[in-house]
Amino acid sequence: MKIGSIDVQPVLDGVGHERSDALTRPGVDDPWACHPGQVEADGRLHFDLGGFLIRTGDRVVLVDVGVGGISNDSYTGGDFLDSLRGHGVAPEDVTDVLFTHLHFDHVGWATRKGEIVFPNATYRVHAADWAHFVESDEAAPGAVRKLAPLRDRLAPFDADDTIAPGLDARHTPGHTPGSTVYVLSGDDGQRALLLGDVVHSVVELAEPDWQAVFDVDPVAASAARNAIADEVRDGPDLVVGAHFPGLRFGRVVTIDGDRRFRSL
Template identity: 35%
Template structure:
C-alpha cells in the first residue's frame, strides 16, 4: 500500500503563524512486511547550465516547456530512502549535512518526523560518496551521527575516494568533493564493509554496480513478496534530460560516456520489468516507475 504524507515540522509552526514553516513531503510504501519511506534532505540549488550544458537555446526552451523547468535555476530534491523489515532499519545515504548547501542537510528533521533517532539505524548503505550523499555522516565533533550502524559501500567507490591520488586527478571544481569524502570515510574506516556487484547486504537486499556517475556507484534491489523497489541513487540523475535523452552524456557524471551507457541499460531493464524506483533527485519523493515513451522514457510518479 502506498501512502503520501505531508508532515508539518516544528512546534513553533503551530503556535506562531507568522514563523517560517516547513512542509515535509514523504512517501511510504508497505510491501509484504517491508516498509520503505523516502525522507527529504532538502534540495540542491544549481544554475541551469549545470544540467543543460551545451544544449542549444531551442533544445533548452523545449525541455523547459515540456517539464515546467526554469532555464536559469534548478532545485532538484534530495530523497533519502529508509527500509524497515521489523528487525533492521537501513538508511541509504546520509544526506549533505551542514557543510554543502544551506538548502540541503535536513535529514535530522525528516527522521524526527518519523519518530526515529539516529541510534535506531542499524545499517547505512551508500550509493556513492558525493557530498549530498555522504557529508551528513559526521556530527560537529567529527563523530558518526549513526553510532550503532554498520556501514557499507561499493569496493570500487571506497578505493577511489580514499586514494590520495584522487584529489589530483579529479576535476578542479570537485577537489573539495575528494577532500571531504576522504575525511569522512577515514572516520569510519574500521567499521565499513565493501560490496561487489551482486552482493547480498541483507536477505532480499542486493547491491548492483551502476558506474559512471562515480567509479563505483551502486544501486540496490529491495525485493519482497509484493515486488521489487530499486534504489537508484544518481544513476538516473533527473526527471527531464535523463529520461528524454538517456544516451546524452551528462556533465554531472564523472565518466559521462560510461554514465550514459549505464543509464540506458538501467532504464531498459526498469521499463521492461516495471519495478518501482526511488531516485535521489526525482520529484514526488523520488518514488515512481520508468516507462517507455517512443524512443525515450518518462518518469511516472506513483
C-alpha cells in the same frame, strides 16, 4: 510505501540548485527547450536532497544520508535527522547505512565534526568508491575528513551483494567508479530500484543521449542509465532517483514511442 513486507520512506534533508547545462544533450544548444517545466526562472535546476529509510525484518537501513547542515547559494540541508525522527527512528536505531556513492550531497550526515552520527550502524559502499574518494592520493581533503572516521565501521563490497533479505546492491559504475543501485524485492514479486545518481533528473529517463557533467565516465553512466530504464520500461517495477521531486517513486512508461517517467 510497501514493497512486499519491506517498508521504504523518503527522508528529506534540503534542496540543491545547479546550472541547467549540468545536464546536456551533446550537439544541442538548448536541450531544455523541450522540457521548460524542469528549469526554474533563474535558469537553474532544482534537486531535492536526502535519502531513504528501509525497514526490513530487524534491520533499520538508510540509503544515503543527505547533504548535511550546510547552507549556501547552491545547497541547503539540515533537516535529515528531524525527518528521520518523524518516521519514529533515532540515529541509534540505524543498523546499516548504505551509500549509492560518496559525493558530498549523499554523505552529509555520515559524520558531524569528526563524530559518527549513526553510532550502531555498519557503513557499506562499493570498494571502488572508497578507494577513489578516500584512499586515493588525489582524494579531496574534505571528503577524507568527512569519511575517514567510518573506517572501523566500514564493510565495503566489491561485487553485486545481498545486504539483507530482499535488499541487493548492484554495481553500476559511470557516475562514480563504485556507483551502486539498491534493489528492493518484495515477497509478492514487486521490485523497487533506488538509483542514486545513475539518474539525476526524471528527464534523463526520457532522453537516452543526455549526459551529466557530474559523471566520472559519461559514456558508462549513460549506458547504465539506459540499461536500467529499458529494463523496467512498461513493467511493474518502481524506480526513484536520489534527487527526484519529493524523492517520489514512479514507473518508466512508453508514451508515443518515447520513454517517460510517471510518478506515483
